[in-house]
Amino acid sequence: MKKTNLKKTIMGVDIGGTKIACALVSGGRLATPVFTIQTPRGEKILNVAEKFYEKVAKKYLISGIGISTAGMVSDEGRIVGSTGNIPGWQGTKVKEILQKKYKLPVVVENDANAAAYAEYQIGSARGANPLLMITLGTGIGGGVVVNGKLVRGAHFAGGEIGHIKLSYTKQRLCTCGRYDCLEAYASGNGLYALIKHYFPDKYKKITTKDLFKLAKSKNKNNIFAVRVVEDWHFYIAEGICNLFQVFDPEKIILSGGLSEQVDLKYLKKQTAQLVLPALKKSVYIEKSVLGNNAGLLGAALLAGQSL
Ligand SMILES: [Zn+2]
Incomplete structure (x- = not known):
């Protein structure tokens, strides 16, 4: 069979707590439909990527692999932390295993970082410097791009913005074991705590929707319900305000399932009231246009650059 030789066709894989998504990417666009499957445990995750590879390798010439994954990722492409929602994944030498097997360049990146990079290259904030992306979901993640490069940090925890502190009152326990992180207030779990506060008798029957x-x-x-929504926006605005003072972002992009519920106009107004007066008119916040494919596309773009 003759293979389609798309210039720099990259296999992109996004590994999340509930599902894995795979697709081929060329020139920053999907070259195949996205194949999704429920996330298995531990190294079996790589079997999913291998199956997809074997399927597409018959038709396409693949020149690299980009993996976007939940958890912190070392420079050597090893999963080093924060993978409570994917049992057995921590410690996996993803890059080493895949490189040995396929003899192809492999890039492994934290999913929020990969998504931020995609936003920078092909999304709602092309070329923004700095770009700050905030992912609002069950938890809160993020990514920062400065001068076109991801801020990965010295210990691979750059962009883990869900764990900046919003308070010192020890009111809300966070998933990281400490109190009062942004994630404990503004994530899906934080929103649920607000619903519990305002609807003490009925909260079990009220979904976020x-x-x-x-x-x-x-x-x-x-x-x-309006108070819950207002408080939730206020917490996000407080988080953005803290980050504004560190990065002074040109553009802020919101992604993740919960971002759909954000009232941008209201959030911008609240944030403008919290930042330094000189920055009031500089608050730019938009929603992601890449949606669920951002991580996969970002990882593929990073892998494409390493060729
Ligand atoms: Zn935390």
């Missing part, structure tokens, strides 16, 4: 619907309705309970 119900809550946002209720906040927009004329139902007599909606005053409490």
